[in-house]
Amino acid sequence: MNILGISAYYHDSAAAFVIDGVSVGAVQEERLLRHKNDATFPLGAIEWCLEHAGLELADLDAVVFYERSMRKFDRILTSALRTFPHSWRSFPEAIKNSLGEKVWARGIISSHLGGVPRSKILFTGHHHAHAAAAFLTAPTGRAAILTVDGVGEWSTLTVGHGERRPGGTAGLTLLREIRYPHSLGLLYSTFTAYLGFDVNEDEYKVMGLAAYGRPTLMDEVRKLIRRTTDGAFTLDMDYFEYQTTAARSYSRRFVELFGRPRNPYEPIDLESAEGRRFADCAASVQRVLEDTLVDIARALHQETGLSDLCLAGGVALNGVANARILAESGFERVFVPSAPGDAGCALGAALYADRVYLGNPDREVPDHPFWGPTVDAKELARAAREDDQTVEELDEAVLIERIADRLADGCIVGWMDGAAEFGPRALGHRSILAAPHAAEMRDRLNRDIKYREPFRPFAPVTPIETADRYFDLPPGGARLGRFMSGVFPVRPEWRSRLGAITHVDGSARLQTLERGMAPRLHALLEAYGRRSGMPVLLNTSFNVAGEPIVNRALEGYSTFRRCGMDVLVAGPTLVTKRARQQASPAKEAVA
Ligand SMILES: [Fe+2]
Numbered sequence: 015m016n017i018l019g020i021s022a023y024y025h026d027s028a029a030a031f032v033i034d035g036v037s038v039g040a041v042q043e044e045r046l047l048r049h050k051n052d053a054t055f056p057l058g059a060i061e062w063c064l065e066h067a068g069l070e071l072a073d074l075d076a077v078v079f080y081e082r083s084m085r086k087f088d089r090i091l092t093s094a095l096r097t098f099p100h101s102w103r104s105f106p107e108a109i110k111n112s113l114g115e116k117v118w119a120r121g122i123i124s125s126h127l128g129g130v131p132r133s134k135i136l137f138t139g140h141h142h143a144h145a146a147a148a149f150l151t152a153p154t155g156r157a158a159i160l161t162v163d164g165v166g167e168w169s170t171l172t173v174g175h176g177e178r179r180p181g182g183t184a185g186l187t188l189l190r191e192i193r194y195p196h197s198l199g200l201l202y203s204t205f206t207a208y209l210g211f212d213v214n215e216d217e218y219k220v221m222g223l224a225a226y227g228r229p230t231l232m233d234e235v236r237k238l239i240r241r242t243t244d245g246a247f248t249l250d251m252d253y254f255e256y257q258t259t260a261a262r263s264y265s266r267r268f269v270e271l272f273g274r275p276r277n278p279y280e281p282i283d284l285e286s287a288e289g290r291r292f293a294d295c296a297a298s299v300q301r302v303l304e305d306t307l308v309d310i311a312r313a314l315h316q317e318t319g320l321s322d323l324c325l326a327g328g329v330a331l332n333g334v335a336n337a338r339i340l341a342e343s344g345f346e347r348v349f350v351p352s353a354p355g356d357a358g359c360a361l362g363a364a365l366y367a368d369r370v371y372l373g374n375p376d377r378e379v380p381d382h383p384f385w386g387p388t389v390d391a392k393e394l395a396r397a398a399r400e401d402d403q404t405v406e407e408l409d410e411a412v413l414i415e416r417i418a419d420r421l422a423d424g425c426i427v428g429w430m431d432g433a434a435e436f437g438p439r440a441l442g443h444r445s446i447l448a449a450p451h452a453a454e455m456r457d458r459l460n461r462d463i464k465y466r467e468p469f470r471p472f473a474p475v476t477p478i479e480t481a482d483r484y485f486d487l488p489p490g491g492a493r494l495g496r497f498m499s500g501v502f503p504v505r506p507e508w509r510s511r512l513g514a515i516t517h518v519d520g521s522a523r524l525q526t527l528e529r530g531m532a533p534r535l536h537a538l539l540e541a542y543g544r545r546s547g548m549p550v551l552l553n554t555s556f557n558v559a560g561e562p563i564v565n566r567a568l569e570g571y572s573t574f575r576r577c578g579m580d581v582l583v584a585g586p587t588l589v590t591k592r593a594r595q596q597a598s599p600a601k602e603a604v605a
Contacts, residue, residue: 015374016073018063019364020123021080021143021356022055025214028353029059030361030385030436031067032368035377037151039066040385040436042357044562048569051215051562055126056360062387071128078367080359081140081166083119136371138363140166141327144354145186147362148326149176150369151379152349158318159186160311163199163327163356164214170197171246173314176324184369184376195257196249198303199329201239204254204263205299209292210276213263214328221332222470224300225519226284227293234271235302245313247306282469304335311343321346325499326362330354331438333501333523340490340500347490350499352383353437361385361436382531383441383497386434387565391585394430394567398582398589401575406588413588414534417581418541421449421551425580426463428556430570431534434563439498440555441525442475442532444563444570446579450474450552453513459552462578465559473498474515475525475553477539484508484550485524495526514552525553 019030022043030040039062044050046058064070120135138146144161159174171192178184194200202220203213211219238253253271256263269275276282276292283289311323323345325336330350340348351358368374391407398405408416417427427447435441446463448455450472460468476484478492486503487495494500501523504516515522529536543549556570557563558577564570567584574582574589582589 015075015368015372016067016069017076017078017364017368018060018074019078019080019143019360019362019367020056020060021358021360021363023053024356025053026051026355026357027053027056027059028357028360028436029056029063030364031063032361032364033067035368035374037361037365037379037385039063040353040361041387041434042436042562045386045434045565048562050560055122057126059360060127066387071130074127074130074134076134076136076367076372077123077127077130078136078138078363079119079123080138080143080356080363082137136367138366138371139169139188140359141169141172141188141191142186142366143359143362144326145172145174145176145188145324145362146366146370147358148324148330148349148351148354149186150178150184150365150376151351151361151381152322152324153378153381154322154324154347154349155179156320157322157324157349158314158320158345159188159324159326160307160314161326162307162329164203165194165197165200168193170194170199171310173310175318175320178369178376180378181375183373186366186370192246195251195254196247198247198306199327200254200256200263201249202299202303202329204256204268205295207263208268208272208275209296210278210280217328218331219467219470220296221300221334222517223282223293224296224334225471225517225521226469227290227295227297229297229301230294231272231298232301235298237271238268239302239306241306241309245310282467284469300334303329303332304338307335308338308342311339311345315344323348325350326354326358328355330499333499334521336494337488337491337500337502340494341488348494350494350497351437352435352439352441352497355438358437381496383435383437383439384433384443385436388433389430389443389570389584390567391587394571394582394584394589395587397568397571398587401571403592404590406590407586408588410534410586413583413586414537414541416588417538417583418545420581421447421542422545424449424455426459426578428570428574428579428582429535430556430564430567430582430584431532434565437497438555439525440553440563441497442527442535442553444556444565445535446554446556447538448514448552449546450512450515450550451546451548455514455552458578459514459554463558464554465577469518471517471523472515472552472554473523473525474512474550475527475535475539476550477536478526478528480543480549481524481526484512484548485522492526495524496528496531498523498525500524508548511548512550515550
């Protein structure tokens, strides 16, 4: 049975493929179109899926869309009528979006896909797709499921549980929901907008900024979100405007409470009183988000008595909150998929349709994030030679030793290997790697490679076997680190020697690498460890600000040529920049 899952029209379009119960491929449209967060119908991703699976459109048994568009339309219409006349500004835009694309999704999908019969087009609930993406890909037979995002149709937070048996049946039940406009995701996004960042894109900047502030404004944030006796919450909508206009998410009352919003075009000066106020705002909303999630997760643990929790939805990208849920909710293991946001719903929708709707036997999904297009090393060699660069093609062992040498010499390495990651994190197949020891490396990467704000931290990767030595991991922490989903303290004795990846509060968003998941990167970490004494590398996504993560070798090469990267690797091919800037030795930092 050939099932195609689609996520589109809101944020991060994607397509995913499941054949005979086994996931075959998944890719975000942005990676192929080269337009960050592209939300259009993912024709490129679908075409790649079909080609990769060796199938034609006529071979599809089902096409599954990641939300029920009529319910979403119902939410938009009902909200607009409830808030009329305040909503008159947002209503035409919402109607245009809904009528233009979403409501008629079945017809649109059918016409985009060359007349796939309407009877083959299915829809899942948005939170069912999120929950399935987390639960049906996790190595667990029974788990509680907590999904938290901005909004789908009506749900903004759902709790439930799932049960599955390889070869047997899979069941997924959502027990309760919190409905729009009451939304933790939209609360956080409102602060994202207030702090001058891009909503649906820069939420992790708020989390990064939070570490520079103190949660002194929690009482104010709690005026916005009121806990209810049943463990849920409501938002005081007087502080918000997203329910009435698409132009602004916070109201005048919000500004009266928190002060002037940040001008996005002005840098944040953390030395100034205003800069510190913004950092305190970030710290306060972050803490309230964490406290609320921990309480809800703890209640879910008590209710279900289960030891495993699957987290889904865009809010599950908040690694600080995830780590607190693991430490404080009572769950022993917490699973977050590599793509917990809306892109991941493409895979979730396909798996949900296969396992639950169509009742096909459950299959184990390989526990890795590498579902995307494969890099072509020959394409890189060709392009670099034509450009008169130094190109070498090396045996595996020689290449690994050579790259470890370069990293120890302070070089910045573009690292492409095999199939691309599905989801927003680079987990070792489309990564920029560097020595993690000196804070200067962080500054150099922010300045010369990523072109981004200086307060943004970088993440480390280390073999799972050694993670405990450098990082203070709670039980279950290594699992959360598999897809870089948790933020944990760097052990104090190592912080001065891990200056490039230790955030201002002493934490790091760690990737714990198991050899089987990315063997080449694992070998590189070991080789680097033999040189530096520490098998730890800085691992950041292979892109520059404003661009999606590189996909093909040519995009990697283009990025390499445009920024201060020294070395580029794809498969056995090693390209060294001819006139590279002088690198500072990393060995001194660990001597
Ligand atoms: Fe969502």
